[in-house]
Amino acid sequence: GQRQRVALARCLVTQPDVVLLDEPLANLDQHLRKAMEETFRAFHERSGATMVYVTHDQAEAMALATDVAVMSEGRLLQVAPPAEIYARPEGRVVGGLIGRGSILRVNLPESGERRLDWPLLREALGVLSGKRASSDKGPLADVLVRPEQVHRGTDGIPMRVVSSVFEGERFALELALSDGQRLKAYSSTAIAEGALAPFIISGGWRL
Incomplete structure (x- = not known):
């Protein structure tokens, strides 16, 4: 951490236009990483330099960046x-890489909004469970669902709890739909593994 601060001080003295930071916090513990994030913010505000920050830690990227660039196999997939x-990733690769989410394959109309609400998702998931005739099915689409969009609710659809892991502030759940697809969810209380409970998906994003 001290070496990183010294390196930043040397950069600041030379008044650079561009600074490249390549995994600068990779070997630091959590508390020191947070302190160094504040140091980077202060450095950026003071210097006004463009900072290119290379990292595999998404929390760092989200906390520090004004824009995030996602690359895969040498191709730039999205900058935003x-x-x-x-909230609005472009394509399955970006959707699967950014954040903790689940990608479902569901039947949806070809036209329509990319942001999906529960009534539309409930209808699409009803197709998967065989509640509508096969002639009514639309084409399969990839839909990204974030864990914070999955909640217990009496008007939800039954999902089986595959696992429930305590993470310190909440329980991280893995849920199974009737067709075997998996969903990640959060819960403030523990739910027994193997339990069947109704869950609502408050929103989704068509990839």
Whole structure:
């Protein structure tokens, strides 16, 4: 951490236009990483330099960046502010890479909004469970669902709890739909593994 601060001080003295930071916090513990994030913010505000920050830690990227670039196999897939790239990723690769989410394959109309609500998702998931005739099915589409969009609710659809892991602030759940697809969810209380409970998907994003 001290070496990183010294390196930043040397950069600041030379008044650079561009600074490249290549995995600068990779070997630091959690508390020191947070302190160094504040140091980077202060450095950026003071210097006004463009900072290119290379990292595999998404929390760092989301906390520090004004824009995030996602690359895969040498190709630039999307460049956007952190909130946008999290909420509206372009394509299955970006959707699967950014954040903790689940990608479902569901039947949806070809035209329509990319942001999906529960009534539409409930209907699409009803197709998967055989509640509508096969002639009514639309084409399969990839839909990204974030864990915070999955909630217990009496008007939800039954899902089986595959696992429930306590993470310190909440329980991380893995749920199984009737067709075997998996969903991630959060819960403030423990739910027994193997239990069948109704869950609502409050929103989704068509990839």
